Amino acid sequence: MTEDELERALRQTLASRVATPRPLAADPAGAVLRRARVAARRRTLTGLALAGVATVLVTTGMAQLGGPTGHSGTPTVVLGDPGGFSPVPLPTASSPAPGKGPVRAELDLIVGSWLDSSGGERRELTGLSGVERAQRVPDYGGWLVTSVATPAGRTLWWVPPNGSDPQVLLAGADAVVVAADGRQVAWRDGAYLAAAGVVGGQLLASSRTAAPEGAVPIGFAGDAVLVRQPDRGGVSVWRRPVGGVPGAANPDVLTVYGTLPDGRVVGLVSAGTPRQPCVALLDAARELTPVRTGCGPAVATDGLGGVSVDGRWLLLNAARKDALLVDLASLGAAAVTRPAGPAVAGAVAWTRSGAALHVDATGGLVRVRPDRVLAGERPTASALDGVAPGERPVVVADTRS
Numbered sequence: 001m002t003e004d005e006l007e008r009a010l011r012q013t014l015a016s017r018v019a020t021p022r023p024l025a026a027d028p029a030g031a032v033l034r035r036a037r038v039a040a041r042r043r044t045l046t047g048l049a050l051a052g053v054a055t056v057l058v059t060t061g062m063a064q065l066g067g068p069t070g071h072s073g074t075p076t077v078v079l080g081d082p083g084g085f086s087p088v089p090l091p092t093a094s095s096p097a098p099g100k101g102p103v104r105a106e107l108d109l110i111v112g113s114w115l116d117s118s119g120g121e122r123r124e125l126t127g128l129s130g131v132e133r134a135q136r137v138p139d140y141g142g143w144l145v146t147s148v149a150t151p152a153g154r155t156l157w158w159v160p161p162n163g164s165d166p167q168v169l170l171a172g173a174d175a176v177v178v179a180a181d182g183r184q185v186a187w188r189d190g191a192y193l194a195a196a197g198v199v200g201g202q203l204l205a206s207s208r209t210a211a212p213e214g215a216v217p218i219g220f221a222g223d224a225v226l227v228r229q230p231d232r233g234g235v236s237v238w239r240r241p242v243g244g245v246p247g248a249a250n251p252d253v254l255t256v257y258g259t260l261p262d263g264r265v266v267g268l269v270s271a272g273t274p275r276q277p278c279v280a281l282l283d284a285a286r287e288l289t290p291v292r293t294g295c296g297p298a299v300a301t302d303g304l305g306g307v308s309v310d311g312r313w314l315l316l317n318a319a320r321k322d323a324l325l326v327d328l329a330s331l332g333a334a335a336v337t338r339p340a341g342p343a344v345a346g347a348v349a350w351t352r353s354g355a356a357l358h359v360d361a362t363g364g365l366v367r368v369r370p371d372r373v374l375a376g377e378r379p380t381a382s383a384l385d386g387v388a389p390g391e392r393p394v395v396v397a398d399t400r401s
Contacts, residue, residue, distance in 0.1 A: 105365060106351045108396035110134050110145065111387055115159065115396075126165045128157055133347045134396040137182040142201065143396060144169075144185065146176045156185065158201040169203055175216035177225075180258060180400045186217035186225045193217060195225050195240050207240045215246070218303070219256045221265050221284035226256055235267070237284055250288040257314060258307035259284075264291060266307050266314055266328065268299065277301050279314060279326055294331040297324060306348030306356065309400060313370050315356045317343050323358075323366075325373050340368050341379030349397040363392045 109116045110131050115123045125145075132148040143159040145166065153172035160167070170176060174188035178198075185203065186195040193215065196206035214230025217238075225238040227246045234251035238244075254277055256267035265282040271293055272278060278295035282288040298319035305316030307328075314326040318339075325340040342360035350356050356368040364381025373379070387393060 105357060106355065107349050107357055107398055108136065110394040110396060112391055123163065125159060128166045131394045134394055135178045135182050136396060136399045137198065138399040144178050144182060144198065146178065160201060167201060177217045177219060179220040180397065182399045184220060188216045193227060193238060209238065209245050211246065219258065221259055222263060224284055226265065235288055237287060247287055253282065253288050254301050255303040257305045257316065260307070260311035268301060269293060271295060279331060281331065292331045296337050299324060304344045306350055308350045308354060308356065309352055315340060315344065315348050315368055325368060325370060338373045339378060340373050341366055342381050346392065347395055347397065349395040352398065357395045359393050359395060363387060365393065
């Protein structure tokens with residue numbers, strides 16, 4: 001029976017059952033036929049959609065089987081069930097394979113050419129190697145990374161926060177130092193000392209001055225640059241905002257470690273009888289004149305160490321093969337010190353919660369918590385996952401306001 005014959009028979013059957021003498025305003029048979037046609041069209045479209053999905057899935061599978069192996073970095077699109085299937089992303093160049101998870105610490109770390117953030121993200125720093133120090137830039141502005149000294153000099157990179165490749169800000173510098181707030185940088189360039197602000201990955205408002213051969217910047221005191229003079233000539237202050245040359249050097253100052261919140265500089269001076277290196281608080285406004293001095297156990301003059309964010313503690317190396325924790329609040333006739341585990345072999349970075357992180361000579365991460373050191377604990381080095389033999393991680397300093 002054809003569709004037209006079926007339609008006529010259905011209309012005759014429905015018409016014979018209607019007892020109303022006049023025609024209905026609605027057509028019951030037409031309504032039934034329309035619903036039937038709509039249902040048929042839906043079934044047809046559903047079948048075509050399923051066939052299309054199956055074709056795409058088969059094609060995608062063939063493309064994956066026939067494509068290149070390895071991680072190309074191209075995103076993979078997965079067609080899934082609308083019921084809520086969520087595919088697991090494939091490992092990429094910035095996501096280590098299982099078992100090689102990112103190094104986790106309270107602060108960021110640089111391991112080789114990889115940046116491991118404290119939040120668990122891992123990122124390859126293309127074209128960057130031989131890192132000595134690293135500093136976060138404020139306002140999530142990325143990182144400033146300084147290389148070790150090479151025959152060609154030192155390099156300063158800016159690592160953008162958006163995942164772009166590192167950019168070279170300085171190359172061939174004799175020495176580079178970055179302020180603890182990440183907003184300034186100073187360097188030695190040939191016969192000149194130079195300094196500039198850092199904004200958006202650019203060096204701005206730069207200034208320079210002639211300097212004796214061998215004089216290098218070693219720190220900041222506010223906007224002033226601290227300059228170590230050659231041949232044990234001490235340390236001087238270059239107030240670059242007012243121009244001019246570095247002031248007279250204080251020959252008793254051996255090295256500096258940082259500043260207190262009130263602006264005083266923490267360093268080592270040659271003092272006592274006989275002369276010995278002693279921890280001192282220095283006034284940068286008066287040519288680094290000592291304000292308070294404390295002499296105690298013999299300390300190293302290698303300049304390795306750092307001051308806590310609140311200005312209470314100094315971690316530095318002893319003359320022996322270990323580190324010392326100095327209570328700056330009790331600095332006076334004798335400095336209160338405590339043994340603080342393995343010697344510092346690189347940069348020291350303090351967390352905002354009051355712990356110091358550094359890497360020892362074995363490449364292990366050392367956490368120094370002052371309250372535990374005062375209670376008699378001796379910090380030890382912890383091995384880090386994902387660090388190859390011979391690699392020494394660099395702890396990234398957090399920003400300070």
